[in-house]
Amino acid sequence: MSRYLLGILTQSLQGGSTAQRPIFHRAIECTWELLQFSMYARYKSHDDATLSYTKDALCRFHTFKDVFLLGQACKMVKGKANLMRAELVKKRKVDEETNTGTWSPTKKWREMNAWQDYISHEIDDSQELEADFTLPKMHLMSHLLEQIRR
Numbered sequence: 001m002s003r004y005l006l007g008i009l010t011q012s013l014q015g016g017s018t019a020q021r022p023i024f025h026r027a028i029e030c031t032w033e034l035l036q037f038s039m040y041a042r043y044k045s046h047d048d049a050t051l052s053y054t055k056d057a058l059c060r061f062h063t064f065k066d067v068f069l070l071g072q073a074c075k076m077v078k079g080k081a082n083l084m085r086a087e088l089v090k091k092r093k094v095d096e097e098t099n100t101g102t103w104s105p106t107k108k109w110r111e112m113n114a115w116q117d118y119i120s121h122e123i124d125d126s127q128e129l130e131a132d133f134t135l136p137k138m139h140l141m142s143h144l145l146e147q148i149r150r
Contacts, residue, residue: 023067030064033057037141046148055145081123088119 036057092115
């Protein structure tokens with residue numbers, strides 16, 4: 001099943017734009033490392049080498065997992081982001097009302113696009129800083145090697 005998931009993920013992420021390809025590559029790497037960890041952990045017997053491979057796969061997974069952080073933002077983080085968005089939109093409206101008489105239509109359009117880009121960037125940054133993987137299963141993986149040794 002996991003092999004099919006990786007194949008589907010790889011196929012679906014192939015057609016991204018040039019800007020999205022590094023993100024997609026990290027997502028594929030992260031999924032691959034999680035798959036490797038899972039496959040090593042399923043061995044019926046382990047020695048020092050297989051435990052080392054399992055630990056390496058888990059470390060590499062943790063290296064790449066930040067690619068999925070924005071999708072993992074909790075309700076509280078999303079609520080803060082929505083409040084921040086509302087404040088930034090208010091600032092944009094004040095700026096627009098203040099300068100609307102002096103701006104040409106082209107300048108107005110450029111400023112609107114610049115504000116939208118700024119707001120999106122700020123929201124993404126705030127969510128990324130506050131998002132965290134607080135999943136119990138994610139933490140349990142770190143104890144699996146110890147359990148196998150016992």
